[in-house]
Amino acid sequence: MYLTQSNVIRGLSKQEYTMLREMCKYSNNLYNVAVYTIRQHYFDTQQFLRYEENYPICKENAACVTNTGTSFLMDGRKLKSINQYWNKRKARLQSIAAKQGQKTTNQLCQLAKKRNFRMQDILRKTARYILDSCSHICSSAGIV
Secondary structure: OOOOOOOOOOOOOHHHHHHHHHHHHHHHHHHHHHHHHHHHHHHHHOOOOOHHHHHHHHOOEEEEEOOOOOEEEEEOHHHHHHHHHHHHHHHHHHHHHHHOOOOOOHHHHHHHHHHHHHHHHHHHHHHHHHHHHHHHHHHHOOOO
16 A cells, blocks of 8 residues: 655745755656666566665665755665664564464564554654755745
């Protein structure tokens, strides 16, 4: 199941709106890189590339560059750390559940929910930081 978020953004100038559309295009390009990598791997090996194997290709950093040449990197290590912790805890809880003859437990559900909330929080904060940086760059360059 895929979840999407739709927002109505009001009060943006034409330039801010254009910049937002451009960032959305870059996000779509990153998605296309992942899909392209999966397809090429399938054509070469006749096997599907798992998410865990494709992740290192697109993972560590998000590079942001403005049309004025200002750039910065967003570090993805926090997401990786949360994922590793989640996988470790999940494996432990699943082994305990298997010994009890269960497939899932309340702790597994709570752990998954906590991980999803933390991931969403970090991604939203990152998006907010990128938007704030872009608006700061535009305002400091005298573009309003």
